[in-house]
Amino acid sequence: MHIPQFGLGTFRLKDQVVIDSVKTALEVGYRAIDTAQIYENEAAVGQAIAESGVARQDLFLTTKIWVDHFAEDKLIPSLKDSLQKLRTDAVDLTLIHWPAPQLGVSIPAVMQLLLEAKQQGLTQQIGISNFNIALTQQAIDTIGAEHIATNQIELSPYLQNLKLANYLTQQDIDVTSYMTLAYGKVLNDPTLLEIATQHQATTAQIALAWALQQGYAVIPSSTKRENLISNLKAQDLTLSSEEMQLIAQLERNGREVNPEQWAPEWDQ
Structure with missing residues (x-):
């Protein structure tokens, strides 16, 4: 993989809550x-x-450029501002957060700016987030798949995104799964509960192991020490092909995140 397979997400965590979460995770x-x-x-x-x-050299740090900063005079300055806040000279990975086609965003222009940031040494790797197949292809056509480390997408047992995930794998672009637990909705799923019992594991561990076993990276967040430790142990689980198939059957196109002003038309 271009990127670590297991990381800590910080979405919706702020101030002392995120400080405590990150310090405990580390x-x-x-x-x-x-x-x-x-x-x-x-x-x-x-x-x-x-x-x-x-x-710092022992960490892999990812940030994402917000849609307000896509303009030619804003993207690189905004990344420099992020680096200052993060107290580092460069991040390991910088992503375009949303493609925002409704705002008339030019994917080629934004990808060129992101590549320029990489060439300036502000980020070791670059990638995309929430891109569908068509927009990912635009990004590839602009800067080449070899420069796109990952597409970070919503992906869970309830939203398996197979068409997009398979396409990314074919392009040698890593899949990063966010919202792998579907805001916690999968945690009480009867199928996952049954599999968890077989492994003496938690349902969260099963959902994360399912994603990891398909070669995806995961970035679950938690504010609780015991959950942070527990989630990490998903890496030690191996699910049988039968168990993987049972989870595959949970697909329901259960998308949790779909902001109409920034989201593309999703692949079905």
């Missing part, structure tokens, strides 16, 4: 942290990393 073994400009927590994440005692 303490228990996480080494990849995912944030974004729109989360308004980059400075807090930077503070948590600084206070953690973990060396």
Whole structure:
């Protein structure tokens, strides 16, 4: 993979809550942290990393460029601002957060700017988030698939996004699954509960293991130490082909995140 398979998400976590989450995660073994400009927590994440005692070179840090900063005179300055907040000279991965076709965003122009940021040494790798197949192809046609480390997409047992995920795999672009637990909706799923019982595991671990076993990266978030530790242990689970098939049958196109002003037309 171009990127770590297991990381900590920080969506909806702010101020002391995100500081505590990140510091605890680093303490228990996480080494990849995912944030974004729109989360308004980059400075807090930077503070948590600084206070953690973990060396910057031992971490994989991801941020995402918000749609307000796509203009030619804004994208790179906004990334430099993010770096200042995160207290680092460069991040490991920078993503375009949403393609926002309804706003008339030019994907080729934005991808060129992102590649320029990489060439300036502001980010080690670049990628996309919430892109459908057609827009991903636009990005590939502009800068080449070799420059696109990942497409971070909503993906869970209830929204398996197979058409897009298979396309990305064919292009050698890593799939990063966010919302893998579907805002916690999968946690009481009878199928996952049954599989969890067989493995003496939690349903969260089963859902994460299902994604990991397909080669996807995951970035679950938590504010509780025990859950942070528990989620990490999903990496130790191996599900049988029968169990994977049972989870495959949970597909229901259960999308949780679909902001109409920023989202593309999703692949069905």
